[in-house]
Amino acid sequence: MKFGVVVFPGSNCDYDTFFVLRDVLGQDTVLLWHKEHALQGVDCVVLPGGFSYGDYLRSGAIARFSPLMQEVQSYALRGGLVLGICNGFQVLLELGLLPGAMLRNKNLKFLCQHVHIRTENDQTPFSHKTKRGDVLKIPIAHFDGNYYADETAVTEIKTHDQIVFRYVEADGRATEEANVNGSMENIAGLMNREGNVLGMMPHPERASESVLGSEDGRVIFESLIAHAQRAY
């Protein structure tokens, strides 16, 4: 499978994601520079974490206008697989590929810590190798991860089963305390209605090697890889 990891100026998890996909998971992986127009025939575009263009405006607000993102948008609308991690999720929201917006974390501080997330929908290209109710330990690191959408949008999201991951306790209960950033409905990972675009705040690339304390993030990449194999 061929992954493309987008590099915006200010991306800082681009190389981490590239390293995990290429060196840990052995996948054909390329970096896609924000000024380019070609997606180089990739099977999945990954928008990595970081502070694209400095994020001095709203997170992700400028990245959506980069030349490459125009390609990514039409690729996604054609049904191409897009995974946005952290800042990548924020860019997908700004781009309108996913509904809603991000607010500052409820405690108004940057949060870097391991959290637990639970699979809510296991019928997606990103999660089919987990089972509904599975709990994954994956770190977060963000300032603006407090997911917000209006009532109508939330109803829509739930109706179409778009919530893929929720913040939970280690034992799987979706509590207020587990929802560290204050997201609506404890949303940690959200996909579009078509099911080909996922945004998630936790960083699966930081939980893909046992030496770093958790391998729970690998299953997300492995789901994508298995999905691509099946698709061929």
Added chain:
Amino acid sequence: MIDKQLLDEHNLTLEEYELIVKLIGKEPNITELGIFSLMWSEHCSYKSSKIHLKNLPVEGENVIQGPGENAGIIDIGDGQAAVFKIESHNHPSFIEPYQGAATGVGGILRDIFTMGARPIAVLDSLRFGPLDNPQNRSVMDGVVSGIAGYGNSIGVPTVGGEVYFNDCYSLNPLVNVFCLGLVDKDKIFYAKAEGVGNPVLYVGSKTGRDGIHGATMASAEFGEDLEQKRPNVQVGDPFKEKLLLEACLEVMQQDLIVGIQDMGAAGLTCSTTEMASNSGAGITIDLDLVPQREEGMTPYEIMLSESQERMLIVARKDRVEEVQRIFAEWDLDAVIIGQVTDGNRLIVKAGGDVVVDIPVDPVVNLCPVYKRPSAPPSDVRTQTQLDNVPLPQDFNQTLLKLLVSPTIADKEWIFRQYDHMVQVNTVLLPGADASVLRIKGKTKALAVALDGNSLYAYLDPLIGGKIAVAEACRNLACVGARPVGVTNCLNFGNPEKPEIMWQFQRVIEGIATACKVFNIPVTGGNVSFYNDTEGQSIFPTPVLGVVGILPDLANAVSPGFKQQGNAVILLGKNREELGGSEYVKHLHQQEKGKPPRIDLEEEQRVQELCIEAINEGLLESAHDVAEGGLAVCLAEGSLLSAARFGFRVNLDDSIRADALFFGETQSRICVTVTDKNRDRFLHLAEQRRVPATPIGMTGGDRIIIAHRGKNLIDIPVLEAFQAWKMAIPSKFVAK
């Protein structure tokens, strides 16, 4: 006209001025005076400290670069080198905590990538006044946010550090930032300006009026005019620095440039003169070509500006277009502002006129060096006996009080604001004795620890200097790493006071002695004098940053207990020492007495045993006995264990129970071992002549410490955990 008042404003003495006139053979104009004022400031010239710093051991077979460059470099094998340095940003962080701390991070990162290394970790050593004071809380909140704001954005993990609280830092917080970088040995760059006719390029942010006289500000005491100094603090732009970092490293990977220097303290002045001086060359620049953020800046302002995120590059004449193309790809300007000349002079033009024409050598190398008078303090702080310290009525309460002392309490409130995982190399999370970073594709790992107990140094600067080294190395030993190099940040008061100079001299002597015993070279560092506000000096605060190598990453050990039923073994001897302890300070409000003594050979044997045992896979956990003594060290084993189980320990020593439980006798480490490894480990300890006493077992849900069979401490782990965990966050809850 240059008069006494103008010299005062530039922090130059009349004698210094007369020397300048003699050296350059003319009366300097105002811009030239400004240049000398910066380069001859304490911050840039080390004029009061040089004479003592030369006593530090700087040689070692693995040293690639010792003191004097942007950072030190140690060969770590496999064609790679570790590049590291620590630097203070104390004064700016008090005036404007967020930006002061943020630009402290930005500055040290530039020092590292200027040498061609990719920064892989930041650690901070922070000192604040007590948190009951709202101003101290606000300073700490700002400093932590500033470090987070800069480091998180640029994508270098802040993986650890240390924080102490003491009254003496209320008006003078300390922000010392350490950075570690990794470089291929054949890709190291220096601040050189070689090759007559080679172009000098200015890259990065435009120059503004920010930070003018920053280095001079850091070289004087603070009075009541703090508000007026706020404009002297620079403003950081981590996004710009991220672009600069990537573009510079890309340029350095190809054979395009001769030398590079960041514009940190003293900006364009420092970078031009140092690069020229290092290569015995001259530089001519035209200020009309310097990208400027504001209109109407004078040559004086442009030369003295400390605007952040700027670099000066000397490129190869024939490759300059390629350099400019790479910077353009990162949306950065790389503007030719001058060239390398022969003749050893700095010539600066503006508006067609020559505004500066001075020889570089006097600016960089001929600042007078002072042997300032030194004298021990007149009070007898170390001679106070501690017999009047009463034994605690309730040891449970004493332990709980120590666990909520902010110096000891859990620091998660701080470190979870830092992205400590980006770059996917962080093996041990913050809170361990030392940070451990994997090197991708290698078996070995790097470990780093910062340490420095200023109360010990205040009570006895010689011992304080020794213990700072010993403890930082002990922290490395507790994860299994052997030290390979050290950098230091020396924070002191006004060196014109004989007592401060005496402290400085003694601390250096202590550091030098310890480094020689441990055989680790000092590869550089930073001196921050004039940490005085309204006449009050801080405690002498040496902070040691030690880098070590762990041969096999898989063996790294963390401080938390791992399984129930492991034997708890104490390495080292207990002694009746209370002076300088957090117990006496925090519970009895005394900053008196003799600090714990230190026998460096004994210390080394304990550390070597710990390293050897960890690398043979014999230990489950290891944690050094430090602030709060043995009781706190043991309690932390529980508090840092994933499952938070307890332990039961009995101590048999016939010394005062409070000294035994809470005293800070050096050269002790608490380890846990499985039944299977217990005898083998005890045998190894005996062979290595290290006292190793089995004192109890892990398990249960209580923290139990007995003295000669009688339980003096017996509390639920959960109660201790909540107290320890909530101590700092509770200070910041909105009231």
